[in-house]
Amino acid sequence: MQRGLGYEGIDVIKIGVMMGFISILLVYVIYGVQVGKGMGNKVYDNMSDAEIETDNANLKSLSYDYAILPAASVYSLIQYNSNEIHDITCYICDNAHGKYETVSDTPCLLEHLQGKVKLITEYDEMLGQYHLKIYPYSYTIKFDANGGSGNMANQEFVYDNSNSSSVLGEALTKNAFYKQGYNFAGWSITKGGNVTYTEGQKVKNLLLFGEFILYAVWTQ
Structure with a gap:
């Protein structure tokens, strides 16, 4: 007749399972500490770098x-x-x-x-x-298709740029918008206004600072 494990055998198994669980837990804890330490060091390095940059931001x-x-x-x-x-x-x-x-x-x-x-x-x-x-120092011109399609990048102008090849300033970016059945006439400073600046016109000191929007004008 075979004998069962008995209480002592069951206790041994419980202790073994518990020890195994504790071992796994310790592995995760140690790993977590190492990861946390690594992240902490990285954050510290970033803070140190930021502090160095701030220290260099002197007058x-x-x-x-x-x-x-x-x-x-x-x-x-x-x-x-x-x-x-x-x-x-x-x-x-x-x-x-x-x-x-x-x-x-x-x-x-x-x-x-x-x-x-x-x-x-x-x-x-x-x-x-x-x-x-x-x-x-500089201002930015944004171009609005005003009912047309396409994309145009902003254009940055240096205020009072003495290095410009012309006293009239720098040429506006060539129009890249299109509108089915319409012709591009030029640019307006208001959404529903008339042409203020023509295609590729040279401009200078339109604004002291900030952003300036030019709207496409379409004619049939």
Whole structure:
């Protein structure tokens, strides 16, 4: 007659199963710790890189020189170095005289976060702080098919570009839109307006800053 496992045998099996489960659990825990550690190190490295980049975002490197930067980057630069800035003069708000403001004011760049600006920094030895001057640098023209079909990329223009081959400015991108049964007549500054600019016309300083939309004009 065969004997069953009995209580002792069952207990041994339970202990074995439990030990196996614990071993598997430990493997997952160790693996999880390693993965987490790796992710943590990666995050730390990224944070360190960001900190290094932020540390390099100082005004000293730009003193008595100029930089062409996205307006949003200049805004961040001002926020990070606010204690070192005495005042800001914005020639986007007032192209002739410049809008003077202190850092304690809300920087007008919040109104100019599109496109690029020209930033000039000047260090004042007496104050131990910087004077910042912000000039318009570029603006973007967007093309609207105005009932037509096709696609056209935006066109960026440098404001007051003295390097232009013509005093009249730079030619508008050739029209790539089409409309069945219609001819392209030119561009309007309003959706239902008449032709303001013809095909390939040279333009200059249409805008100080930001975006400008030209609408296709169609004739039958």
